[in-house]
Amino acid sequence: MLTKDLVIIGGGSAGLAAAIGAYxxxxxxxxxxxxxxxxxxxxxxxxxxxxxxxxxxxELTGPEFASRFIKQAEERGIECLLNSVVTxxxxxxxxxxxxxxxxxxxxAKAIVMAAGCYERSPGAISLxxxxxxxxINAGQAQLYLNEHGLMCGKRVFxxxxxDIGLIMxxxxxxxxxxxxxxxxxxxxxxxxxxxxxxxxDDYNIPLYLSHTVTNVIGKSRLEKIVISKVDENNVPxxxxxxxxxxxxxxxxxxxxxxxxxxxxxxxxxxxNNGCLVNDKLETSIPGIYSCGNVLHVHDLVDNxxxxxxxxxxxxxxxxxxxxxxxxxxINTKAGEGIGYVVPARIVIGDDEKDATLKFRVRKPSKDxxxxxxxxxxxxxxxxxxxxxxxxxEITKLSKELLVKGDELVIRMVKKEAK
Amino acid sequence: xxxxxxxxxxxxxxxHLHVDKDLNVTGNFCPRGAVYGKQEVTNPTRVVTSTVRxxxxxxxxxxxKTKDPIPKGKIFEVMSSINSVKIVAPVHIGxxxxxxxxxxxxDVVSTRDMEKx
Numbered sequence: 001m002l003t004k005d006l007v008i009i010g011g012g013s014a015g016l017a018a019a020i021g022a023y024x025x026x027x028x029x030x031x032x033x034x035x036x037x038x039x040x041x042x043x044x045x046x047x048x049x050x051x052x053x054x055x056x057x058x059e060l061t062g063p064e065f066a067s068r069f070i071k072q073a074e075e076r077g078i079e080c081l082l083n084s085v086v087t088x089x090x091x092x093x094x095x096x097x098x099x100x101x102x103x104x105x106x107x108a109k110a111i112v113m114a115a116g117c118y119e120r121s122p123g124a125i126s127l128x129x130x131x132x133x134x135x136i137n138a139g140q141a142q143l144y145l146n147e148h149g150l151m152c153g154k155r156v157f158x159x160x161x162x163d164i165g166l167i168m169x170x171x172x173x174x175x176x177x178x179x180x181x182x183x184x185x186x187x188x189x190x191x192x193x194x195x196x197x198x199x200x201d202d203y204n205i206p207l208y209l210s211h212t213v214t215n216v217i218g219k220s221r222l223e224k225i226v227i228s229k230v231d232e233n234n235v236p237x238x239x240x241x242x243x244x245x246x247x248x249x250x251x252x253x254x255x256x257x258x259x260x261x262x263x264x265x266x267x268x269x270x271x272n273n274g275c276l277v278n279d280k281l282e283t284s285i286p287g288i289y290s291c292g293n294v295l296h297v298h299d300l301v302d303n304x305x306x307x308x309x310x311x312x313x314x315x316x317x318x319x320x321x322x323x324x325x326x327x328x329x330i331n332t333k334a335g336e337g338i339g340y341v342v343p344a345r346i347v348i349g350d351d352e353k354d355a356t357l358k359f360r361v362r363k364p365s366k367d368x369x370x371x372x373x374x375x376x377x378x379x380x381x382x383x384x385x386x387x388x389x390x391x392x393e394i395t396k397l398s399k400e401l402l403v404k405g406d407e408l409v410i411r412m413v414k415k416e417a418k
Numbered sequence: 419x420x421x422x423x424x425x426x427x428x429x430x431x432x433x434h435l436h437v438d439k440d441l442n443v444t445g446n447f448c449p450r451g452a453v454y455g456k457q458e459v460t461n462p463t464r465v466v467t468s469t470v471r472x473x474x475x476x477x478x479x480x481x482x483k484t485k486d487p488i489p490k491g492k493i494f495e496v497m498s499s500i501n502s503v504k505i506v507a508p509v510h511i512g513x514x515x516x517x518x519x520x521x522x523x524x525d526v527v528s529t530r531d532m533e534k535x
Contacts, residue, residue, distance in 0.1 A: 194432045196425070
């Protein structure tokens with residue numbers, strides 16, 4: 001069987017950054033396996049700008065950001081296989097992939113999972129009504145338009161106010177389509193503020209908050225959709241229906257980590273379908289790391305590459321035998337008001353001074369404290385004048401503060417309550 | 419000039435800006451927010467990103483952008499100019515695709531390396 005020190009699954013921003021992180025920490029025998037015909041992953045179809053403000057201190061488009069990481073990988077001579085699909089990963093780190101050359105198995109010393117995410121489907125949200133052509137996911141419509149020059153329709157409605165939906169509202173408008181509106185189930189937008197302004201407000205596209213699609217009508221092609229207002233339990237309110245004659249309904253209703261390989265490998269899986277990792281981004285299978293959108297969905301690629309480099313660095317430590325073994329760890333817990341926390345565990349007693357914690361709140365909130373508590377004792381307290389679910393929070397916690405045994409709870413409290 | 423509340427679009431942070439009658443900007447986290455706030459109430463501008471048809475590459479479209487922001491009112495004029503050109507591979511990041519697009523003084527440049535196949 002072929003052997004490699006490090007196999008990285010996925011050649012997008014996370015996979016490339018992980019490879020670079022591992023190389024810069026001493027590993028040379030690296031293979032990146034990418035299923036598509038290009039490196040750079042989803043960035044290639046994200047032709048809008050706004051990428052790289054943290055990483056490069058300038059505003060780049062997706063393809064420009066990708067090209068810089070592709071160059072960094074090339075400069076290091078990192079081996080990348082294109083058009084190759086990984087079909088299996090085992091807990092003893094054997095990776096199987098398929099390409100034109102057939103099926104190949106590789107035994108790796110360490111693996112980084114960086115396979116990104118996929119879009120939630122119409123079925124997954126129980127979209128009611130017919131299934132004519134013209135109901136399409138936002139990322140799919142973006143790929144058709146930006147790489148192949150194919151428009152998905154002329155009169156468009158968008159369900160879901162995530163960033164891809166907002167970006168596509170503007171993009172389709174610029175290409176001559178009429179975007180009649182965006183409906184969002186939540187009472188708040190799930191996209192970045194700047195995208196609300198420059199994608200919807202700039203083009204007078206209405207946003208219907210607390211609304212959802214309650215009927216899809218069409219025989220072969222979509223003819224009409226119905227939206228309704230929802231109550232606080234997200235139940236449609238009768239009598240609030242609005243009809244739109246459209247040929248296209250775009251869904252931007254969430255992304256799910258593409259983590260099936262790790263499920264099959266037997267790793268412990270979090271509620272979001274990503275792996276449970278410790279603060280070294282190591283999964284429950286020693287030597288297999290996870291980063292980027294396959295771990296949890298990020299809003300900014302700048303955060304993805306930072307996380308992925310860290311995963312690559314830690315994989316390098318593991319490969320080179322510099323990993324402390326038999327250390328204990330504590331669990332983290334998303335308490336009141338917090339949607340999720342990454343990592344799920346923090347290793348105690350290693351040589352890292354800080355643990356990086358990433359989390360999202362459940363609801364937009366103002367004047368709150370975020371508390372980091374162990375056994376009721378507040379270890380860290382952050383004041384936030386405003387905090388929203390669509391922006392991931394990243395903070396460092398000094399590991400010296402942590403004691404063995406008790407779980408670390410992150411919760412949000414109103415300022416008055418404290 | 420009327421007072422206005424804006425959301426800064428310079429970066430994903432999305433600061434809530436207030437621009438007063440004398441064009442003083444508050445609420446910005448960084449200096450670029452102050453520049454944006456002033457600009458947005460006097461002469462709003464945007465970077466336009468789109469694609470142009472390309473022949474001889476392994477994809478049908480090459481992504482492009484205006485090298486600098488252009489006046490907001492010129493966006494659709496810029497788009498029709500972008501949609502009227504066809505290019506031939508190879509192109510590289512930064513190659514000028516359209517010079518002085520729609521009389522804005524700004525060039526449209528390629529944002530992806532696309533080799534000839």
